[in-house]
Amino acid sequence: MSITPFIQPDWLSRSSLLVAPDLLGCTIVRQLPDDSIIRGLIVETEAYTEGDPACHAYRRQTPRNKVMFGPAGMSYVYLIYGMYHCLNVVTDLDGIPSAVLIRALQLETIPPWCPHQKLSRVAAGPGKLCRALKIDLTLTAKPLQPKESLWLEPRSQDYQEQIDRHSISFIQTTRIGLTQGADLPWRWYVKDCAAVSRKG
DNA sequence: CTTCCGATTGAA
């Protein structure tokens, strides 16, 4: 028997532009208070970085975006439109504000609190995946590790081999829903994946 | 303190 490793901060201590596509095919694992486990394959990401007008840290450091200025491997969760949460993985060196927004997951099962939905659509969107994994503001600025009940696992060998033989490929395009920096192609998703929030 | 707005979503 062997333990499943989780992604370490040093692997995330690179430009968000490199980490974002590398996170595709990796898995987010959430352990709930009742010890049940929810696993989701990351199928869509967006990069936000220093000097990026769309980045929450673009203007200056604030209480909300403070964690983005720190070291990699931390969570950054924020509330959007008063009703949805979004999950980011903080990247790059300490002092460089940047993060990768997790936009969609392919779940293994439908959570009981998300009834009447297709499995492939239940986490198809940043707000929807946080609802499915019960992620809220209490989970921001935490190290992504099992102790915090939220962590990342690397690509499986099988998934990596499918990428290597081009059985699975990624699409790079512009980010969604922005008023600034909308022209930058910093969104990546798994081609032909039904769990991606939207095509194009 | 008051005002304004958003890295969304789903219904009209």
Next chain:
DNA sequence: TCAATCGGAAGG
């Protein structure tokens, strides 16, 4: 096309 809904950022 448009409203829901609220924490946080900006302005006075």
